Every structure is written in C-alpha cells, then in structure tokens.
Amino acid sequence: MQRLLIAASAVAVAGFMAPPARPTSVRMDASVDSILEDIKGLTLVEASELVSKIEETFGVDASSAPVAMAVAGGAAAGGGDEAADEKDEFDVVLTEVPADKKIAVLKIVRTITGLGLKEAKGMVESAPVTIKEGAPKDEAADIQKQIEEGGAKVELK
Known part of the structure; x- marks a missing residue:
C-alpha cells in the first residue's frame, strides 16, 4: 500500500511538471475523489500491479521519489492499515x-x-x-x- 501512495504521489509530482492536458474544472475534483475511492478498494496484488503500470506509463520510479516518501511517511504515521515499522x-x-x-x-x-x-x-x-x-x-x-x-x-x- 505504501508503494501505491508513493506511485500516486510521484504521478502527481510528474503531472505538475508537464503542461496540463485539459483545463482544470470542478469535475476534476470529483474524478480525483472517484479515483481515490477506487484505489482504496484494491487488493494488495491489484495495488502492486497499478504501481507497476503507473511507473511504466509515466516513466517514474516510485521507490526513489523523495516527495512521495514524505507523503507515504505521513500516511503511515496517520495510522494506515499497515503497521508502522516503529521500534519498540x-x-x-x-x-x-x-x-x-x-x-x-x-x-x-x-x-x-x-x-x-x-x-x-x-x-x-x-x-x-x-x-x-x-x-x-x-x-x-x-x-x-x-x-x-x-x-x-x-x-x-
């Protein structure tokens, strides 16, 4: 799941670097929310496949995206489904x-x-x-x- 967050963040960062493909609108917020809900419903295998396809399609490497790591780290601290690797x-x-x-x-x-x-x-x-x-x-x-x-x-x- 963490790789999924990393990949999604990397795609978002890559999107800011490229010119917008379509004008920004209110509908875009709704579609982003819809996509997020779809992602939440994925199994780990499906999420892993999605990460691979995002990496391949956009030419990014989710494992080395520093911005994505910060976002994923914040999500893990927020109490996600996966246990944080916190030392006890x-x-x-x-x-x-x-x-x-x-x-x-x-x-x-x-x-x-x-x-x-x-x-x-x-x-x-x-x-x-x-x-x-x-x-x-x-x-x-x-x-x-x-x-x-x-x-x-x-x-x-």
Whole structure:
C-alpha cells in the first residue's frame, strides 16, 4: 500500500511538471475523489500491479521519489492499515561522560543496572558503552532523561 501512495504521489509530482492536458474544472475534483475511492478498494496484488503500470506509463520510479516518501511517511504515521515499522525496543548507549560529572552519572548507572560500584565505574569510564539492551521505549526514554540530567550524553539505538 505504501508503494501505491508513493506511485500516486510521484504521478502527481510528474503531472505538475508537464503542461496540463485539459483545463482544470470542478469535475476534476470529483474524478480525483472517484479515483481515490477506487484505489482504496484494491487488493494488495491489484495495488502492486497499478504501481507497476503507473511507473511504466509515466516513466517514474516510485521507490526513489523523495516527495512521495514524505507523503507515504505521513500516511503511515496517520495510522494506515499497515503497521508502522516503529521500534519498540532500544539499546541505551552511554556515549560521553564529562570528567566533572562522573560521580553523578556513576550513581545513576548503578541504580539503572543494579551493578556494583566497580562494574558501574568500569562502564562509565569506558564510554561509549551499552547500559541497557532491549529496553521498552518508555523505559529507554526515562533512562536517557535521567542520565542526561546527570550531565552525560546518551543515544537510543
């Protein structure tokens, strides 16, 4: 379905580049709405065939249309039928610890990981290092907030 949105957007962009084939009218809005309703009723196989024919007919490549990707990305964020490829687990990586913030960050790392003083100190001093693997999104964001408030830099991967 995403390829269909990409192709349709690419065709729309290509249409703006070419001179109009017919005068714009109110009927055109109705026909566009009608076409959109027809597209909504297609199966995935039919939609895939449509994308291929649009690419062939108009000489466009739907997979590399930057404008179309932005439109498709917005549609996916809007809660389309297909599940978005959103990550739900993150690795929390301690990337940088300023020398004057080591003790504060060390305390936070110990609390988060449950490690002893020696192990936590080793992690803090060997940055960049993964503090927590496979943390849920909310937990990873909370860990990131705690560590950044302590003065260190963190990345979620």
